[in-house]
Amino acid sequence: MKLILLKDTDGKKEEAVFQEKILAEMKKENVQGKWQVVRVADMGIYNKGVAVKILPEGFTYTGLSLDDIPALVRTSIKEGRELGEKSYGLKDKQVKIVLRNCGRIDPENIESYLESGGYQGLKKVLLELKPEQAIEELKESGLRGRGGGGFPVWMKWQFARKPESAEKFIICNGDEGDPGAYMDRSVLEGDPHSVLEGMLTAGYLVGANKGYFYIRAEYPLAITRVQNAVEQARAYGLLGENILGSGFSFEVDIRLGAGAFVCGEETALIASVEGKRGYPSPRPPYPSVKGLWGKPTVINNVETLANIPVVFSRGGKWFSSIGSPTAKGTKVFALTGKIKNSGLVEVPMGITLREIIYDIGGGMLNSYDIKAVQTGGPSGGVISREYLDTPVDYENLQKLGSIMGSGGMIVIDESDCMVDLAKFYMNFCVDESCGKCAPCRIGTTQMLEYLDSVSKGKAREDDLPRLKKVAMAVKKASLCGLGQTSPNPVLSTLRYFEEEYLEHIREGKCRAGKCKDLLQYSILQDQCRKCGLCYRNCPVNAITGNNKQGYIIEREKCIKCGNCFDVCKFEAISRG
Amino acid sequence: MITANINGIPVHVRKGTSILEAARKININIPALCKHPDLDATAACGICVVKNNGGGKLLRSCCTPLEAGMNIVTHDDELQEIRKTVLELILSNHPEDCLQCARNNNCELQKMAADFGIRSNPLHRINKGIAPDISTKSINLVPDKCILCGRCINVCQNIQNVWALSFLERGIKTRISAAGDINLADSPCIKCGQCSAHCPTGAIAEYDETSRTWKALYDTEKYCVVQIAPAVRVAIGEAFGYPEGENLTGKLYAALRKLGFKAVFDTSFGADLTVMEEATEFAQRFVNKTGPLPLITSCCPSWVDFMEKYYSDMIEHFSTAKSPQSMVGVLSKTYYAQENKIDPAKMFMVSVMPCTAKKYEITRSEDMFASGYQDIDVSLTTRELARMIKQAGINFEGLPAEEPDHILGDYTGAGVIFGATGGVMEAALRTAHFFVTGENAGIMDFESVRGLKGVKETTVDIAGNKIKVAIAHGIGNVEYVLNKIQQARDEKKELPYHFVEVMACPGGCVGGGGQPYGVTDRLRVSRAKGLYLDDIKQDYHYAHENPYIKKVYDDFLGKPLSEKSHKLLHTVYTPRPLYRR
Numbered sequence A: 001m002k003l004i005l006l007k008d009t010d011g012k013k014e015e016a017v018f019q020e021k022i023l024a025e026m027k028k029e030n031v032q033g034k035w036q037v038v039r040v041a042d043m044g045i046y047n048k049g050v051a052v053k054i055l056p057e058g059f060t061y062t063g064l065s066l067d068d069i070p071a072l073v074r075t076s077i078k079e080g081r082e083l084g085e086k087s088y089g090l091k092d093k094q095v096k097i098v099l100r101n102c103g104r105i106d107p108e109n110i111e112s113y114l115e116s117g118g119y120q121g122l123k124k125v126l127l128e129l130k131p132e133q134a135i136e137e138l139k140e141s142g143l144r145g146r147g148g149g150g151f152p153v154w155m156k157w158q159f160a161r162k163p164e165s166a167e168k169f170i171i172c173n174g175d176e177g178d179p180g181a182y183m184d185r186s187v188l189e190g191d192p193h194s195v196l197e198g199m200l201t202a203g204y205l206v207g208a209n210k211g212y213f214y215i216r217a218e219y220p221l222a223i224t225r226v227q228n229a230v231e232q233a234r235a236y237g238l239l240g241e242n243i244l245g246s247g248f249s250f251e252v253d254i255r256l257g258a259g260a261f262v263c264g265e266e267t268a269l270i271a272s273v274e275g276k277r278g279y280p281s282p283r284p285p286y287p288s289v290k291g292l293w294g295k296p297t298v299i300n301n302v303e304t305l306a307n308i309p310v311v312f313s314r315g316g317k318w319f320s321s322i323g324s325p326t327a328k329g330t331k332v333f334a335l336t337g338k339i340k341n342s343g344l345v346e347v348p349m350g351i352t353l354r355e356i357i358y359d360i361g362g363g364m365l366n367s368y369d370i371k372a373v374q375t376g377g378p379s380g381g382v383i384s385r386e387y388l389d390t391p392v393d394y395e396n397l398q399k400l401g402s403i404m405g406s407g408g409m410i411v412i413d414e415s416d417c418m419v420d421l422a423k424f425y426m427n428f429c430v431d432e433s434c435g436k437c438a439p440c441r442i443g444t445t446q447m448l449e450y451l452d453s454v455s456k457g458k459a460r461e462d463d464l465p466r467l468k469k470v471a472m473a474v475k476k477a478s479l480c481g482l483g484q485t486s487p488n489p490v491l492s493t494l495r496y497f498e499e500e501y502l503e504h505i506r507e508g509k510c511r512a513g514k515c516k517d518l519l520q521y522s523i524l525q526d527q528c529r530k531c532g533l534c535y536r537n538c539p540v541n542a543i544t545g546n547n548k549q550g551y552i553i554e555r556e557k558c559i560k561c562g563n564c565f566d567v568c569k570f571e572a573i574s575r576g
Numbered sequence B: 001m002i003t004a005n006i007n008g009i010p011v012h013v014r015k016g017t018s019i020l021e022a023a024r025k026i027n028i029n030i031p032a033l034c035k036h037p038d039l040d041a042t043a044a045c046g047i048c049v050v051k052n053n054g055g056g057k058l059l060r061s062c063c064t065p066l067e068a069g070m071n072i073v074t075h076d077d078e079l080q081e082i083r084k085t086v087l088e089l090i091l092s093n094h095p096e097d098c099l100q101c102a103r104n105n106n107c108e109l110q111k112m113a114a115d116f117g118i119r120s121n122p123l124h125r126i127n128k129g130i131a132p133d134i135s136t137k138s139i140n141l142v143p144d145k146c147i148l149c150g151r152c153i154n155v156c157q158n159i160q161n162v163w164a165l166s167f168l169e170r171g172i173k174t175r176i177s178a179a180g181d182i183n184l185a186d187s188p189c190i191k192c193g194q195c196s197a198h199c200p201t202g203a204i205a206e207y208d209e210t211s212r213t214w215k216a217l218y219d220t221e222k223y224c225v226v227q228i229a230p231a232v233r234v235a236i237g238e239a240f241g242y243p244e245g246e247n248l249t250g251k252l253y254a255a256l257r258k259l260g261f262k263a264v265f266d267t268s269f270g271a272d273l274t275v276m277e278e279a280t281e282f283a284q285r286f287v288n289k290t291g292p293l294p295l296i297t298s299c300c301p302s303w304v305d306f307m308e309k310y311y312s313d314m315i316e317h318f319s320t321a322k323s324p325q326s327m328v329g330v331l332s333k334t335y336y337a338q339e340n341k342i343d344p345a346k347m348f349m350v351s352v353m354p355c356t357a358k359k360y361e362i363t364r365s366e367d368m369f370a371s372g373y374q375d376i377d378v379s380l381t382t383r384e385l386a387r388m389i390k391q392a393g394i395n396f397e398g399l400p401a402e403e404p405d406h407i408l409g410d411y412t413g414a415g416v417i418f419g420a421t422g423g424v425m426e427a428a429l430r431t432a433h434f435f436v437t438g439e440n441a442g443i444m445d446f447e448s449v450r451g452l453k454g455v456k457e458t459t460v461d462i463a464g465n466k467i468k469v470a471i472a473h474g475i476g477n478v479e480y481v482l483n484k485i486q487q488a489r490d491e492k493k494e495l496p497y498h499f500v501e502v503m504a505c506p507g508g509c510v511g512g513g514g515q516p517y518g519v520t521d522r523l524r525v526s527r528a529k530g531l532y533l534d535d536i537k538q539d540y541h542y543a544h545e546n547p548y549i550k551k552v553y554d555d556f557l558g559k560p561l562s563e564k565s566h567k568l569l570h571t572v573y574t575p576r577p578l579y580r581r
């Protein structure tokens, strides 16, 4: 059975009229039997007029008038196609530059890429523009690195262009170590040529003849697709000697990432390509001056490079028309958490968090209210819901205590505990700290200790200033970005949700019920039927009593396993 | 030259100078825990952070070059707070064990904690609990005390080119170990101890033999004798507050007697003897072609170990003469014992060396038992001796200078310069000249063999023969010389050298792994200068003129390379191909 969900999101209760109209149109089209039209209480969409969602396809339309219904029924219900103009969310606010070809072209066929305008940007750079003009174009585009730092791409290329050197290198950073992110993978798998084109462009402008794809070993399909793209490009004279007769030669190699998060950090990545232990090293010297094998090296993220062909084919000016004052173009986010539509979304810079969450993501998954948004991957920060209307760009996120990072975006609701959350991310940082520098190596472990003691109700109030002090030192004195950002989960949760920390400390209470050690189990005597099931199921005999007098839980003995809670048939065990 | 501001003071420095160095030039010390003047910055500790132009990202001053127009602030409330917190972090992961530590009172971490006035540490204790590695009997690895500054690895890889050490595991579990997580004794380690000399903490220290020495000294059955190496005399003063490079030979003899040694010898006598044997070997190979050239010196046990592991095809080039330490060792239990009617079985020979590898040398092969006993019972480092002197309550400063015991204590200027890079070569050439020509070299230009250049190559004229020599110090520098020799040999080309000296430690033994902590090039130069001044002060400057050397040959050995010298003063080398890089 197929479903049509219906709701007037303005609360004007016009569902009935629309339902009738839809049913009538379906009869006309003779499709009525297979469909059920359901009026629902909540669709995660608000203030968008009448909304309709068609399942299982998931087409979603908002702002419908009765006049739209005939077309809607014909196309989406009868023919099973999406109706462009009224389509909501995912279509609505997204702008596809990086993901322009993903899912649209055959990633294993260079012809398919060429048909979609591929290698036009490169051609322009090689054959029409002077290198200075090209750099100028790039500058005008306002494109900044998508690997986290947001460094202006033109400047990085200019730095590497300047020094005289017989050898220079371009590295495509496809390490993507952030566990929640998969945009680079999608691009490498879905549109490998655009990344290759970006690298070639970089190579030409910088004066490099050799490029490396550094790709996570866990991405076998991406590796195969890139290999395939490289071979095809070579066959088409787009790689190798004297590309397109321009006199420019370029070769690429693929290197597999070792799996450590820190190996995505540029200096560690370079060490790893050189066959050394993947430790970051101090900058300066920056890779653009002294990088791989000591030579000027441009290292750019996959997403950054995938933007390059568009910058040149459509022009820097066009590119800069999209985005916010300080950040141009789009950003791909991996949207997930307590949200209806999880997935990759590509949005123009400057869009608000609210738009991403509600208009694209379809709003909250469950009945809980939104509490915060976590951005930037494991060492990013949380942003409280008061700031949902902030336009998303590098500077704004940073001001709010988070980062753009690789583009992770996790929606958090009231059922999440902020201490637990910070602990979760800190655990990641402790595991991923490479151990080279003291502030990060020891500081992350210390922060975890503090968070752990808060979550267990063992912390004292004066631990919080200590935790902050450690966090500041780690942020300021760590060598690489991992350490420098690792305190973000702590600092940002403390910034917006200190009262939750204090609740844990002062009242021994976790309002979300996530911190197990703070849970108290007790038997609600008026609800208890004295069946003794809990008594028999407690593994440590913490429940005493008998079927005459009833039962009680001895707190000191209870290990908080929750068995009693689970087995009680009468909801007579309270947890809190 | 560039100009910038540090704490409002203008500084002019060469381009490339780090902020840390630049600040030192204007008497501002930025605390630094992982940077060592000998080594490139590893940027591991994070203590040295400073601000530029009022904020933003902090810079690590140890590895960030000062740039024109920078406005650096090295100290303010925020920086102090951050540094102190980082130090507290390091201490929270460090055993509070100063009282039982090899570095107590002489530790860079401890000093920093004292300077920062750390009185308590509010942070959680994070203990390590990693077992120490005492497999080499030369140096101990105590990973619990390691602050992961990376200096040891840096020195072992980049200066020594041995690659014995590495960090294992990641994050908070990171630990220092022999590479491959094996025992150091089974690793490529050559026991040079440079790691220990550069370690800021007690994480790598000499294998301590002072207890065994005390026990022997207090054992009335034992007849304890001692020898001190050249380089010890010009470095031990650092432990007692003397100026750099001050020669304290006389006080040392006195102190050793006060410790209870019945006879005090000088390894420089052994050096004279080594010169006699080695120069004879050289002259024979050079004149009579009795063996292949170049002749390569063998008095540094780390070098011998390295060669046996990696360049065993060079064995035939090695001088078979034992090291000065070993020569004095064997003669004390043979010749000296005989002359003085002492039962060698009761003799306990202690050597005081600038060196951790000498601890290994004393049992490295059967030849080290040539007297019929273990020739040298214990080898101590300069650092251990300094501690013993203090422990014995000897007022070192107040001691009047004494003379060594005769024969095995009497040395020439040639012997004493063995302690500096180039010294062995210089001493040997002085005597080789005599052996080849029958007369002493006039004023020869030996300056080209002195100094801290990594590889010194020069040509010396002996009776119209151009002797090509090379001197390498710091094992990392040896590859260049050996490659040249191998290449010429393989291509059957003219010999690049006739005579090669190698010392494992940068600067030679004055910069040895067992010397007082805190070595820098300036200190290496000062210590070497102390030895060259000692040479000038001596009555004799040629080993072959040492009347006691003559006497030992007359009384006991016969002549250089005699059968007896072969038995007592020479050794053989064994390839140890088990180690491959």
Ligand SMILES: Cc1cc2nc3c(=O)[nH]c(=O)nc-3n(C[C@H](O)[C@H](O)[C@H](O)COP(=O)(O)O)c2cc1C
Pocket: A144, A145, A146, A147, A148, A149, A150, A151, A173, A174, A175, A176, A177, A178, A261, A262, A263, A264, A265, A266, A267, A299, A300, A301, A302, A304, A305, A480, A481, A482
């Ligand atoms: C711990 C850490 C991990 C990183 N991981 C990645 C990564 O997986 N992919 C990436 O492109 N950049 C990563 N970066 C950022 C890189 O260091 C570098 O800034 C980036 O590749 C530059 O490319 P862009 O200028 O195009 O952003 C990481 C940085 C840090 C500190």
Ligand code: SF4
Pocket: A262, A279, A280, A432, A433, A434, A435, A436, A437, A438, A440, A441, A478, A479, A480, A481, A482, A483, A484
């Ligand atoms: S900040 Fe952390 S990950 Fe980065 S170098 Fe230091 S220890 Fe390694």
Ligand code: SF4
Pocket: B094, B095, B096, B097, B098, B099, B101, B102, B103, B104, B105, B107, B108, B109, B110, B145, B201, B202, B203
């Ligand atoms: S290494 Fe230094 S700080 Fe550590 S226990 Fe030893 S003396 Fe104390």
Ligand code: SF4
Pocket: B139, B152, B155, B156, B160, B162, B163, B164, B165, B188, B189, B190, B191, B192, B193, B194, B195, B196
């Ligand atoms: S003793 Fe020398 S060779 Fe051995 S680990 Fe230390 S520095 Fe390396």
Ligand code: SF4
Pocket: B145, B146, B147, B148, B149, B150, B151, B152, B153, B176, B195, B198, B199, B200, B201, B203, B204
């Ligand atoms: S052993 Fe010493 S020198 Fe080596 S890393 Fe540890 S503290 Fe540094």
Ligand code: SF4
Pocket: B191, B192, B299, B300, B301, B302, B303, B354, B355, B356, B357, B358, B503, B504, B505, B508, B509, B510, B511, B512, B513, B514
């Ligand atoms: S150079 Fe001297 S101190 Fe260093 S290992 Fe050799 S003999 Fe020992």
Ligand code: FES
Pocket: B031, B032, B033, B034, B035, B041, B042, B043, B044, B045, B046, B047, B048, B049, B060, B061, B062, B063
């Ligand atoms: S001294 Fe600069 S980081 Fe340690």
